[in-house]
Amino acid sequence: MSLIQSLVSIDKSLFLYVNGANSQFLDGVMYAISGKFTWVPLYISVLYVIVKQWKKEALWVVLSVAVCILMSDQVASGVIKNLVHRLRPSHLSSLNGMVHLVKGYTGGLYGFVSSHASNSVGFAVISSLYFRRKSYALALGLWALLVSYSRIYLGVHYPLDVIGGALLGSAAAYISWRLVKIYRPSIFELEIKGDFYAPIAVLLISLLLTGVYSMLIF
Numbered sequence: 001m002s003l004i005q006s007l008v009s010i011d012k013s014l015f016l017y018v019n020g021a022n023s024q025f026l027d028g029v030m031y032a033i034s035g036k037f038t039w040v041p042l043y044i045s046v047l048y049v050i051v052k053q054w055k056k057e058a059l060w061v062v063l064s065v066a067v068c069i070l071m072s073d074q075v076a077s078g079v080i081k082n083l084v085h086r087l088r089p090s091h092l093s094s095l096n097g098m099v100h101l102v103k104g105y106t107g108g109l110y111g112f113v114s115s116h117a118s119n120s121v122g123f124a125v126i127s128s129l130y131f132r133r134k135s136y137a138l139a140l141g142l143w144a145l146l147v148s149y150s151r152i153y154l155g156v157h158y159p160l161d162v163i164g165g166a167l168l169g170s171a172a173a174y175i176s177w178r179l180v181k182i183y184r185p186s187i188f189e190l191e192i193k194g195d196f197y198a199p200i201a202v203l204l205i206s207l208l209l210t211g212v213y214s215m216l217i218f
Contacts, residue, residue, distance in 0.1 A: 014158075028215070030154055032218075034151060048198065053190070068177075072172040076115040076168055117161070122173045126176055
């Protein structure tokens with residue numbers, strides 16, 4: 001067995017292990033965590049801190065974050081997935097009946113790399129590079145990990161899809177941040193005094209609400 005075949009085999013085994021560890025409560029939680037609008041309050045809170053901290057210079061920070069997300073999303077969905085053509089586990093016939101799906105959600109046809117992973121990791125990395133607070137970086141890092149995990153739990157991505165997405169998002173974040181540091185160094189000369197606990201609080205409240213959603217609504 002070649003190295004690639006071994007990796008693919010391990011990847012499928014890990015996927016089935018994670019995806020198989022499911023429950024009705026976690027179905028609702030993970031479905032909500034993967035939702036497009038669940039984290040809008042978090043994004044707004046981060047935007048608030050950026051504007052409050054950098055004021056007139058905030059446009060450059062916001063622009064670099066937008067470029068990071070656009071780069072990671074488009075490279076993942078528009079380039080890599082169409083080049084690799086790796087079927088999601090939810091679309092693989094050999095795994096029929098073995099994949100736990102939630103509310104019939106199967107995602108698009110191809111899964112490598114995960115856009116959710118690339119976007120969430122990219123957002124976590126670039127905002128952490130700007131905020132320079134260990135507590136924030138830890139909180140957002142765990143958030144990105146949770147979002148990535150939810151994709152495996154929901155049966156629409158293998159672990160390697162998520163790892164590839166995380167690497168892509170990290171690269172997009174560093175490139176976007178580095179360009180600003182080169183062409184707008186004045187942004188990094190400001191003393192960081194922003195209230196970086198606001199996004200962490202919003203994140204915790206959002207997680208609490210996903211649990212309530214799972215118990216009462218899902």
